[in-house]
Amino acid sequence: MRAGTSAVESAAQLLAAVRAGGGPPTHVAVIMDGNGRWAYEHGLARWEGHREGMAAVRETVEGALEAGLAHLTLYAFSSENWSRPEEEVAALMDLLQEFVDSEKEDLRRNGVRVRVFGELDRLSESARAAVRDLEGHTREVGRMQLHLAISYGSRQEIVAALRTLAAEVARGELRPDAIDEERVAGALYTSEWPDPDLLIRTSGEMRISNFLLWQIAYAEIHVTDVLWPDFGRADLFRAILDFQGRERRFGGV
Ligand code: IPE
Ligand code: IPE
Ligand code: MG
Numbered sequence: 001m002r003a004g005t006s007a008v009e010s011a012a013q014l015l016a017a018v019r020a021g022g023g024p025p026t027h028v029a030v031i032m033d034g035n036g037r038w039a040y041e042h043g044l045a046r047w048e049g050h051r052e053g054m055a056a057v058r059e060t061v062e063g064a065l066e067a068g069l070a071h072l073t074l075y076a077f078s079s080e081n082w083s084r085p086e087e088e089v090a091a092l093m094d095l096l097q098e099f100v101d102s103e104k105e106d107l108r109r110n111g112v113r114v115r116v117f118g119e120l121d122r123l124s125e126s127a128r129a130a131v132r133d134l135e136g137h138t139r140e141v142g143r144m145q146l147h148l149a150i151s152y153g154s155r156q157e158i159v160a161a162l163r164t165l166a167a168e169v170a171r172g173e174l175r176p177d178a179i180d181e182e183r184v185a186g187a188l189y190t191s192e193w194p195d196p197d198l199l200i201r202t203s204g205e206m207r208i209s210n211f212l213l214w215q216i217a218y219a220e221i222h223v224t225d226v227l228w229p230d231f232g233r234a235d236l237f238r239a240i241l242d243f244q245g246r247e248r249r250f251g252g253v
Pocket of ligand 1: 032033034035037076077203
């Protein structure tokens with residue numbers, strides 16, 4: 001929510017309900033979708049939807065801090081998104097660098113440590129430098145971890161993990177029967193942080209689009225029709241409240 005007293009009040013009320021509702025999820029992951037449709041609805045070019053989406057990222061990070069999340073993962077650009085028109089990809093990469101320049105100081109001040117994961121060798125040298133800058137700038141803080149999936153695909157991640165393990169087997173360092181869930185998880189980009197408890201997708205799409213397939217095995221899923229640029233902290237709090245009302249069973253009774 002970016003303006004209006006009543007919207008601010010309702011976000012505050014929702015936050016109070018989240019705080020009263022038991023512990024927040026440890027890790028929330030978000031498929032940020034609908035920038036293009038938002039732009040179309042406003043008679044704007046697609047890249048302007050992506051720019052507006054950046055403001056929603058800021059909002060969501062602030063909301064996540066207020067809610068007390070330990071980990072927030074945002075799907076910013078998929079391996080498959082490289083197939084979009086060259087101008088759109090270029091605009092997204094420019095926005096990434098703009099995001100780093102405009103947000104890195106606030107992120108550090110707010111104690112947000114940023115990690116970026118994905119096939120980063122596909123990024124341009126300047127985009128990679130921006131990523132390194134952001135990670136380096138926030139390395140020392142740890143109130144919350146923000147994980148950005150950029151040039152990320154879950155199947156590609158799993159293939160890379162299998163290659164790593166296969167190479168260890170080939171070198172005689174790992175026995176095939178020593179490969180267990182922990183080993184596989186340990187070879188993924190996400191090895192250092194817990195699996196998401198809650199997965200949010202905006203824009204009403206009921207699909208996963210190659211995001212964290214291994215890691216979301218037992219995540220609760222919340223789909224909202226809100227288009228990503230309109231997503232605000234109140235929407236994050238609603239998703240958390242939905243999560244807090246779920247009964248997680250993990251296959252038990
Ligand atoms: C999400 O918005 C941003 C990225 C995938 C980079 P989209 O660009 O997918 O927006 P829609 O789905 O076309 O509305
Ligand atoms: C998923 O959205 C990728 C990101 C949000 C970065 P897409 O818009 O690319 O997914 P599809 O094409 O609708 O499955
Ligand atoms: Mg989309």
